[in-house]
Amino acid sequence: MADTDTSDDGTPALSADDVAAYLKAHPDFLAQHPAVLDTLQIPPRQSGAGVVDMQAAMVKRLRANIDKLRAVQQELISAGRANQITQNRVHVAVLSVIQATSFEKLIHTVTHELPGLLDVDFIALAIEGTEDAPRRVPVRGVYVLAPGAIDAALGPGESARLRGDIIGEEAFFGPVARHVRSDVLVRLRVSSGSPDGVIAFGSRQGSTFGPNQSTELLFFLTRVLENTIRAWLDLPE
Known part of the structure; x- marks a missing residue:
């Protein structure tokens, strides 16, 4: 009796004839397991001298397209997860803002607690004042700006400015x-009867923020903050 080849674990090894016989007995195997095709080598079709095998080229191109689609899929999945994390952080921050029990607690929450909740290093508030206004109001993290400073920084009428690789102001x-x-x-447009303000988010990393970043969630948080400040100070819209 001829010796039978065995695998490393001692079980009989499959021969090429065994594999061929299995595939013949299960013609839908590759249709049920298409990922196996990625590892197979397709033999060139013999069509005579001087004839180019287009099938092999097409299969190669299809495999390359599949690899690209998989890479795009992974990028979308990663981006979706990152967006979900950011959305959850903003929702928690919003709850912290609206649950503040006093105006002073609200300011403390924004400038001291939101950085940790939003995973940023610094958050500050600033309001425009008059020419003779003090440089800083007696609340940590809140600054008084010169008249026109917000338009100068953001642009007249603009709602936001995002920058990367800078030195903070x-x-x-x-x-x-x-x-x-x-x-x-x-x-921050808190009230028609008060000057504009700004909420400033700062990071120690130059790549955390940039001009192409989405701002919808930050705008949502800002609108909530505007309404909460207006309510605490009993200001008109």
């Missing part, structure tokens, strides 16, 4: 500005 971030390497400024 002391007017918005105070003494921590030297640590800010990317930032977002979002205009």
Whole structure:
């Protein structure tokens, strides 16, 4: 009796004839397991001398397209997960804002608690004042800006500015500005009877924020903050 080849674990090894016989007995195997095709080598079709085998070229191209689609799929999945994480963080931040039990607690929540909730390094608030206004109001993390400073920074009438690879501005971030390497400024329109303000988000990393970043969630948080401040100060819309 001829010796039978065995695999490393001692079980009889499959021969090429065994595989061929199995595939003949199960003609739908590759249709049920299409991923196996990615590892197979397709033999060139013999069509005579001087005839180009287009089937092999088409299969190669299809495999390359499948690889690209898989890469795009993974990017979309990763982006979706990141967006979901950001959305969850903003929702928690919104709940913290509306649950503040006093105006002072609200300011403390925004400037001291939201950075941890939103995974950013610095958050500050600033309002435009008059020419003789003090440089800083007696609340940590809130600064007074010169008249016209917000339009100068964001652009007249613009709602936000996003920048990467920068040095932060002391007017918005105070003494921590030297640590800010990317930032977002979002205009606060609290009331028609009061000057505009700004909520400033700063990061130590130059790539955290940038001009192409989506701002919908930050705008949502800002609108909630505007309404909450207006309610605490009993201001008109």
